[in-house]
Amino acid sequence: MQIDEDPSWQDPIIDYLTNGNLPTDKSEARKVQQKAVRYxxxxxxxxxxxxxxxLxxxxxxxxxxxxxxIHDGDCGNHSGGRSLxxxxxxxGYFWPTMRHDSAE
Incomplete structure (x- = not known):
């Protein structure tokens, strides 16, 4: 599970959507533009x-x-990571590593 909060995976997308700023690397800029369409x-x-x-x-x-x-309850939820x-x-929540994080 990722421990450090800075920088977040959201930061380049948010910066592009709010300010129109892209990374200086052309391939990274293209990736941000392609991802930003979904947000x-x-x-x-x-x-x-x-x-x-x-989401x-x-x-x-x-x-x-x-x-x-999600995992908490009266008897606890014994679901696997995929189910969580x-x-x-x-x-209605999303983060890129959710399946991996739920399994841990």
């Missing part, structure tokens, strides 16, 4: 477009909170 800003939140609905993108400290809330990641998607 939009709603206030100060990054939202990912999805066929199943729009709120979250950063590291909040990812643990979401996983623990799918539940996070179903309630």
């Amino acid at each position: 939009y800003m709603l206030g100060n939140k990054l939202i990912r477009r999805s066929y199943s609905g729009h 709120t993108c979250i950063k590291y400290p909040q990812t643990l909170e979401v996983i623990y809330k 990641a799918q539940k996070a998607l179903n309630i």
Whole structure:
């Protein structure tokens, strides 16, 4: 699981969507432009477009909170990582390493 918060995977996309700034490397700039098509800003939140609905993108400290809330319960949830990641998607959250993080 990723421990450091800075820099976030969202930062280049947010910078491009809000200010139009791209990385100086042409291949990185192209990657950001291609990824940014799937996202939009709603206030100060990054939202990912999805066929199943729009997903709120979250950063590291909040990812643990979401996983623990889904996993917690009266008897506890003994779901696997894939199931936890799918539940996070179903309630409207997204981060790129969600399946890996849920398995840990």
